[in-house]
Amino acid sequence: MNLSAMNLSAMNLSAMNPSAIADTPPGRGLRLLLALLALLLVAPAALAHKPSDSYLSLQTSGQQITGQWDIALRDLDYAIGIDDDQDGAITWGELRAHHADLAAYALARLQLSSDGQPCPTRVVEHLVDDHSDGAYAVLRLAATCPAGAAVLPGLNVDYRLFFDLDAQHRGLLRIEHDGTTRSVIFSADAPRQHLELVATGALRQFLDYTAHGVWHIWIGFDHLLFLISLLLPAVLLRVDRAWTGAARFRDALWDVCKVVTAFTVAHSITLSLAALEVIDLPSRWVESAIAASVILAALNNLLVVAGPGRWLFAFAFGLIHGFGFASVLSDLGLPHDSLLLALVAFNLGVELGQLAVVAVFLPLAWSLRDQWIYRRGLLAGGSLLVIAIASVWLVERVFDLKLLA
Amino acid sequence: MLLPSPFSRLRQRLLPAALLLAAGLAACPVAAAPYLPQSAAQVLERLPLAPTDPTARELRALRQALAQQPGRLDLAVHLARRYSELGRISGDPRFAGYAQAALAGWWEQSDPPAEVLLLRATLRQRTHDFDAALADLAALLGRNPRDGQARLTRATILQVQGAYAAAASECAALRRLAPELVWAACAYGLASVNGQLRESYAALDRLLARQSEARPAVEVWVRSLLAEMAARAGLNDAAEAHFRAGLAIDPTDHYLLNAYADWLLEQRRPSEVLALLAGQQRTDALLLRHALALQQLASPQLAANLEQLRARFAASRLRGDRVHLREEARFTLQLLGDRPAALALARDNWAVQKELPDLRLLVDSALAARDAATLAEARQWLHKTRTEDVVLDRLLS
Numbered sequence: 001m002n003l004s005a006m007n008l009s010a011m012n013l014s015a016m017n018p019s020a021i022a023d024t025p026p027g028r029g030l031r032l033l034l035a036l037l038a039l040l041l042v043a044p045a046a047l048a049h050k051p052s053d054s055y056l057s058l059q060t061s062g063q064q065i066t067g068q069w070d071i072a073l074r075d076l077d078y079a080i081g082i083d084d085d086q087d088g089a090i091t092w093g094e095l096r097a098h099h100a101d102l103a104a105y106a107l108a109r110l111q112l113s114s115d116g117q118p119c120p121t122r123v124v125e126h127l128v129d130d131h132s133d134g135a136y137a138v139l140r141l142a143a144t145c146p147a148g149a150a151v152l153p154g155l156n157v158d159y160r161l162f163f164d165l166d167a168q169h170r171g172l173l174r175i176e177h178d179g180t181t182r183s184v185i186f187s188a189d190a191p192r193q194h195l196e197l198v199a200t201g202a203l204r205q206f207l208d209y210t211a212h213g214v215w216h217i218w219i220g221f222d223h224l225l226f227l228i229s230l231l232l233p234a235v236l237l238r239v240d241r242a243w244t245g246a247a248r249f250r251d252a253l254w255d256v257c258k259v260v261t262a263f264t265v266a267h268s269i270t271l272s273l274a275a276l277e278v279i280d281l282p283s284r285w286v287e288s289a290i291a292a293s294v295i296l297a298a299l300n301n302l303l304v305v306a307g308p309g310r311w312l313f314a315f316a317f318g319l320i321h322g323f324g325f326a327s328v329l330s331d332l333g334l335p336h337d338s339l340l341l342a343l344v345a346f347n348l349g350v351e352l353g354q355l356a357v358v359a360v361f362l363p364l365a366w367s368l369r370d371q372w373i374y375r376r377g378l379l380a381g382g383s384l385l386v387i388a389i390a391s392v393w394l395v396e397r398v399f400d401l402k403l404l405a
Numbered sequence: 406m407l408l409p410s411p412f413s414r415l416r417q418r419l420l421p422a423a424l425l426l427a428a429g430l431a432a433c434p435v436a437a438a439p440y441l442p443q444s445a446a447q448v449l450e451r452l453p454l455a456p457t458d459p460t461a462r463e464l465r466a467l468r469q470a471l472a473q474q475p476g477r478l479d480l481a482v483h484l485a486r487r488y489s490e491l492g493r494i495s496g497d498p499r500f501a502g503y504a505q506a507a508l509a510g511w512w513e514q515s516d517p518p519a520e521v522l523l524l525r526a527t528l529r530q531r532t533h534d535f536d537a538a539l540a541d542l543a544a545l546l547g548r549n550p551r552d553g554q555a556r557l558t559r560a561t562i563l564q565v566q567g568a569y570a571a572a573a574s575e576c577a578a579l580r581r582l583a584p585e586l587v588w589a590a591c592a593y594g595l596a597s598v599n600g601q602l603r604e605s606y607a608a609l610d611r612l613l614a615r616q617s618e619a620r621p622a623v624e625v626w627v628r629s630l631l632a633e634m635a636a637r638a639g640l641n642d643a644a645e646a647h648f649r650a651g652l653a654i655d656p657t658d659h660y661l662l663n664a665y666a667d668w669l670l671e672q673r674r675p676s677e678v679l680a681l682l683a684g685q686q687r688t689d690a691l692l693l694r695h696a697l698a699l700q701q702l703a704s705p706q707l708a709a710n711l712e713q714l715r716a717r718f719a720a721s722r723l724r725g726d727r728v729h730l731r732e733e734a735r736f737t738l739q740l741l742g743d744r745p746a747a748l749a750l751a752r753d754n755w756a757v758q759k760e761l762p763d764l765r766l767l768v769d770s771a772l773a774a775r776d777a778a779t780l781a782e783a784r785q786w787l788h789k790t791r792t793e794d795v796v797l798d799r800l801l802s
Contacts, residue, residue, distance in 0.1 A: 049495070049496055049497040049498060049499070049687050049688055049689075050498065050499075050717065050720060050721075051498040051499060051501075051502060051724065051726065052499050052502060053720065053723070053724050068439070070439075073449055073450040074450060074452060074453070074499075075499075077450075077452060078503075081456075083452060083455075083456055086455065086456040086457050087455065088451060088452045088454070088455025088456070088457075088458075089448045089450070089451050089452070090448070090449050090450040090451075090452065091445060091446055091447060091448050091449065092442035092444065092445055092446070092447045092449055093444075093445030093446060095449060096445065127439035127440060127441055128439065128440060128441070128442055128449055129438070129439040129440065131716075131720070132713060132716035132717045132719075132720050133717075133720075134450050135449040135450040138439040163506075164506060164509070165503065165506050166499060166502035166503055166505075166506055167502050167505035167506040167509065167512070168498070168499075168501060168502030168505060168532070169502060170724045170725075172723050172724060183723075185724060185725055
């Protein structure tokens, strides 16, 4: 909103609008107090103004398309008139009485076609939803494209709603196809769009989610620090309250395997439970608990509470880390039709990422294990550093601050 | 395959949630889910204009007349002007879309009639399509160099863009085309951000005092300029007097309401902001001021307002709008506390508009994010333009 320019349009030199000028000054004093009181007691947050948008979401599955179309009641009233009793309020009864008109009006302005042949569309259910600027009619849609190719080669969408009445109207389409989601904006200048729906295929999708999993481990420093803190002592032996290098590589490898496997099993369990929406924990608690687990893991290297039993430790806290992975997965958006595939692929990606870390860590740690730098520098100093970093995370996450850039 | 860091994403989601918690409310953001209303009598929506409202009747009649005779330019222009005016008064952007639709037969023409050009420039300027608006105004002035309204609109857009030299020549040209007060407001308004704040304020203030029969809408505009000049000069009593005098003439003027609310927030008088905006918070800008006042009061109602603003900016982003960058940057900085994101928004906004509030926001977010390069850029701008402002002085001291 630019200020002086906005004011300027009042400056129409030829014609002023007298209706914009009121002659009563704004009330103060007691009225101010009363207004304030009223405001604090009830909270009638008036819905803000917004340009006109409709929200269309479509999902394809073979030749079938299902979808939902949210259209503002205010816009519908402007177009076809819903407020039958003319009282300025639209009731559910009035809207319901116009469902047939509404469906006919809207469907006449949305054409789906594939390969030059129309995909007849119908409204299967009428609902209502609230958006940031008011109530919207919700039309649940179903369309069937002509039989032929099993997978749609491409979809043509011709969207003409309201452009003749409100030239700044936009149709916001979200289309899901084979696990990928695309967004398209329709405007008066661009009412027709061709969506190339290349079959991504299950393999491609699987690889995509695997890559997400690997990437998440790579950038998820808290998970990495937790794992590495638990693995640091794997190449050492605790003898007489002092560390010495382990004698046999096989023992070190076995220790690493136990920790990594326990961590994997644990976070797979909770990742699956959270992704399938069986359990839902507030992400702030989860993230704070993850930070705390990193502190404890590093602290254990200094105080040595859990020695060979570190795998139990890995299992217990792995459960919490799983919820952390789940929030990433849900941010990515899970495909409806291939939830299990995405879940397995993401999990596999996380494991591959972990294995890569172990593959680099173990030979290095093994070769350094007898050096002073490993036991003093890496184990003690490194653990202290990890505790420091994770403590900052913990404070940040618990109190919702931002301390580190 | 690049993903944003999961932490930054979590932070984005956690911050508002934490604010909700801090505000003492159960943190359960409204998950939009379609529903089936329970009773036929349930009111779903209230229309901004009831069908029986005289304005609604008049507009409906005009629309019907235009539908029957779509070639009638006079009807189309009349209807578009009414909608544009309604949009300006209410701050409701849908009316701008209706106005544009009324001009559909002429809108796409490269050389439309003069009335259409002026309306198109006004509507384009309102969606911050400044370059297209300037092109329309240039075409208009090419046909009639004595079009005062076109000159004034052009001067304003150029000033918003920070093209002060070009704006000054438009103001100078206005001298023989517009009433003295209008010309003076254009010229002194510009001079006040170019090193002559106090002199410009005094001159314009004296001129307004001499004009007994200024048109009310002109006076509201001049009062808003004077109030802001006084505020920038630290003349707080004078600033408040001008704000109130302007609002006494038009208590619904969005520009004045926003500016007065900002000044009251600056003075840390949040209760008065709430009273000022009671029942008026239907634009993003006013809603934002309302939320900032609630924040200063540490009110538990902040959470609901925050959620609403977040939804509004999200919806705006979805449709690709960049009209509310200034509000979104301020929201991100002051209410969400996401400094890097706020700085990025403030910089994007600065690339589009360069008014004083934009500069304050740029400096504010650069300080918060400790971005030396942006600060240097802002200082250089201040030095080059010789802009004076007590708030900026305080921020940069």
